[in-house]
Amino acid sequence: MSLRSRFALAFAAVGAVVAVTVGALSYLAASDSVFAEVDRTLRSTTVALTRGMEKRQEQTPADQAGPVGPVGQSPGSQSPSSRDPVGPSPGGRDTGSRTPAPFPGLDLPAPGGEAAPQPVLQAVGRDGTPIRLSGPLEKLPVSDAARALAASGEAGQSDTTEIDAGGHSYRLLTTALGESRGALQVAVQVDQTRQVLAGMARQIAAVSLAVMLVAAAAGRLLAGRVTRRLARLAEVAEEVSTDGRVTHYATEPVDGRDEVGRLSASFSRMLGRMVAAREAQERLVHDAAHELRTPLTSLLANATVLHRVTELSPDSRDRLLDDVRHETRELGHLVDELVELALAGGREETEEPVDLAEVARRAARRVYRRSGRLVHVDADGSVVRGRPQGLERAVGNLLENAAKFDADGDEPIEVYIRQGAVTVHDRGPGIAADDTRRVFDRFYRADSARGLPGSGLGLAIVHDVAEAHGGSVSAGARPGGGAAVGFTVSRSRLLPASRPPTGAAAAD
The missing domain is CATH 3.30.565.10 (Histidine kinase-like ATPase, C-terminal domain)
Incomplete structure (x- = not known):
């Protein structure tokens, strides 16, 4: 895999992690906020109902109070059949009078005719028996936790949960009334809330995908600008290692002040030194060839004369041998100097x-x-x-x-x-x-x-x-x-x- 592709994948991964993290936190924050508002509505409804009940109990005469005992249980000789049902009569018409409900004073919502789903109200007796008060459902399921709250003698304890009933999702709040009066349940549909949150999740996923794609494109673009110079350096290094020509590349302009720019500058300086070293080497070889030619020519001439050594006088022969020794020493000294000069710059x-x-x-x-x-x-x-x-x-x-x-x-x-x-x-x-x-x-x-x-x-x-x-x-x-x-x-x-x-x- 190329460095450019690695950059793109790395940027995409980072973008995806950031987008998913931010989206998840946003979703959780929105969900908590929405359901916190639903729970506040449920609590406020419960408080309003219980306060209305207590106020009505205080204002109703004792002989007309009806059942004020535990929810679902009649006081004295009054039987459950003597209570009028809440709402319309079984025949479909209003009786014209409303007897006190198990919770006297409850202002129950009017049935139908409203755009928003009506809340479901249900009373739970201390024995766990559900009593429907109002709403689109016949009854709400009563859990063990709800029965425990209904049997509790301490008012104000509550439990919030979500249930599925009648093909809808509900947020259910069960609150203990205390004094063995059972519990009150208030439920509201949260289907629309769930749909809004689901739409929000889809939008977050789309945004996350977009951020990942943009990050990948940005990473590939940035990597292209970085690797373009690195690729050029690699190309030059390969060509230099292949044919040894460095003169052209040593004069190429270097741009950028980042790490790649400094690498390019260092590489260019290295090539410059290689050019200088090669030129010095070529000049040394040329000069050495020129200087070595003189003593070698002299030695060759003397060697030619030595072929006629028998024709030379003793003095001439001695001078000739002295010249040979002198030229040999000069040649050796020259070789020593050349070696010293060649090694002077590179000696470790x-x-x-x-x-x-x-x-x-x-x-x-x-x-x-x-x-x-x-x-x-x-x-x-x-x-x-x-x-x-x-x-x-x-x-x-x-x-x-x-x-x-x-x-x-x-x-x-x-x-x-x-x-x-x-x-x-x-x-x-x-x-x-x-x-x-x-x-x-x-x-x-x-x-x-x-x-x-x-x-x-x-x-x-x-x-x-x-x-x-x-x-x-x-x-x-x-x-x-x-x-x-x-x-x-x-x-x-x-x-x-x-x-x-x-x-x-x-x-x-």
Whole structure:
């Protein structure tokens, strides 16, 4: 399943959960509110009926009061047959007079002629016998709970339930009258209420479905905007891994500031570095092929001459062999420089605190062993966070470069270290102003250095090391003659100095 489809399903699921939850809570709240109103109507009707009964009992003379005893039970000698029925006579006409009902004073609803369903009123004697008072039903079912309330002597206790009778649903309230007078039941139809709630449930379901569909569409649209850039990144990665061409993709514009935008920017920067690395590799190979051609041509010429070694004089043969040895050493040195330059940017070397003074002294001792030149180190105790081997290689290249151009000097080579900056002074011919910007280029050799040994890669390695440490390189004239060449390390890598400036000459 694609990421876009997963987004759409996730949004749809969230939308469905939210819609169903809100709809269910709304339905329950509406249902509770409607039935609470129905229950209030039932209670108010019950209260009105019981108060009317009590008021009528107080106003009726004792000799005309009729039965005032327990519901369904006649006092004295009066038999149930002596009570006139409530409402029309069995013959279908009104008797013209109404004898007191089991609940004297009840204002019963008039039968028929009203749009709203009439409530059903029923009395329950203390023995559980139902007595119909009014309404469209002959009688209401009497449950065990209703019988218990009718037999209870405590007035005001009630029970609310729903029943099905006569093909309709009713909300039934049974209230105990107390004093062994039984209970009064009031019921009202709730069919319309149920229909309204059912319609509301259908509407909630429709809205929930609509919300789910809208959420799915929104999720798919949003996922499309997100995955479009991710799909482009995946496409570029696949094409780069297939054919290795990155130049075109490294220059593509990057939009967005979100996580995908940052990923795209990082990917573009990575491709840019790959382009730069490939260009550097191609330039290195091209330059190396050019520089290797000279010593190889010389070796080939000398090898050709060696075929006629018997024709050469001893002096010529010795000079020829010296040339071969010299060219071989130069070729080996060139190969070493090429390897060092190729690995300088990609060497896995752990960064650690590096004392630049110690690095300079180790490099100075190595130069002394090779050339016999003294090196004076004047350091302020700068400690930086960096790669010790790379820094030592850079300082060593600066010293070897100074020793090469100041080979006949008697004064020591000077190394100054201040706040992460390393500068080497020599007393050689110096550097021409036109050459100061190019001396750190690969294989570049000034006119004055054409006859000297070297590959033109030493200062290029210094440049790469300085760049890897967030610094820069510099080349200029030394006050009093000579050259001043050096590099700096980024100040953010400078650690607190541990010693004051010290000066010492390094030698074996």
